[in-house]
Amino acid sequence: MPARPNPATITTFLQQCYPFPPPDPSWVSECIDALIEDGQEATREAVQEQYIHADLGVSSLPAGNDAIPGPDAIDAAHGKTLFPRGLLVQVHSVAEMGASAFQLQTALDARRDVLSGASRIRRMDDEEDVEDGKVPPYPRHMLSLEVSDGRTLMRAIEYRSLPRLGLGDTKLGCKLLVKNVRCLRGTLLLAPDNTTVVGGIVDALEEHQAANFVAGLEQRLE
Structure with missing residues (x-):
């Protein structure tokens, strides 16, 4: 059986990669045990891969007000630059605004x-x-997204093109690392200089994406 690494060391590694929200040490420990039980080596890269595919609401701890304002503060934010230390978020919805x-x-x-x-x-x-x-x-102009740190849902738009995102291609739960993002009227303005597409998928979110897209489209057509 592969040796069990120190969970604290891997937790520190994850937080160096993704400062906020902080990874949950309990989740990291359970992930290590699950990998070993499956016969895999629980390297920090293997745990990182599992982290990217996990729901942030389960795998991380609350970011705290020093990293992310509350929902009301974000809605009221206008002209401010948020997340100076970086925030990992996951995509909850994707829509095409320009079609x-x-x-x-x-x-x-x-x-x-x-x-x-x-x-x-x-x-x-x-x-x-x-x-x-x-x-x-699908037609490709400007994307509108909903993202969250696992707890706070935020509106975002593709202020400048992010080629790795696309309607029909981006899976829900896909992780984005955002840093120094400008916010206008409660909406995050995403661009290549402030957003890194990390990837991943959360099955519980993705399984409803197609049905929700069709339902929303039918409502618009009506």
């Missing part, structure tokens, strides 16, 4: 057609993935 509901519905129908055909090919040819470039993308 009409009709454009999005057209793209959704085209994607469904291609994916349906690809599914038939997979069953016949035993292939696992849809061939690259076959699924048409």
Whole structure:
């Protein structure tokens, strides 16, 4: 059985990578035990990978007012720069602001057609993935997101393009490391110089993304 590393050392490593919210030492210890029980080596990189795919509401502790203002303070923030020491957040919703509901519905129908055909090919040819470039993308202009540190939900927009994010591509629970982000009327202005796309997914969030997107689109069309 692989040796058990010191949880405190790995907790410190995670906090150096992602200052706020602070990783929960209890979660780190449980993650180490789960990796070892699964026969894996509980390196700091292995724990970091699990951390990126965990819900921050479970894997971290409250950030505290020194790192993130309360919901009311964020809603009232205008022209302020937030998170000077860096804050890890997870994506709770993704929407395209610059496309009409009709454009999005057209793209959704085209994607469904291609994916349906690809599914038939997979069953016949035993292939696992849809061939690259076959699924048409959604219109890409400016994204609107909801993000949180696991506790406080915040509005955000793509002030300047973040190529690694996209409607239909970004999974809910995807982690972003934000630092020195300007806030206007309670909305975070995300840009490449203040936002790093870390990646990851939280299954409990992602499993409802498609249904919620379709429901929201139908409401807009009505």
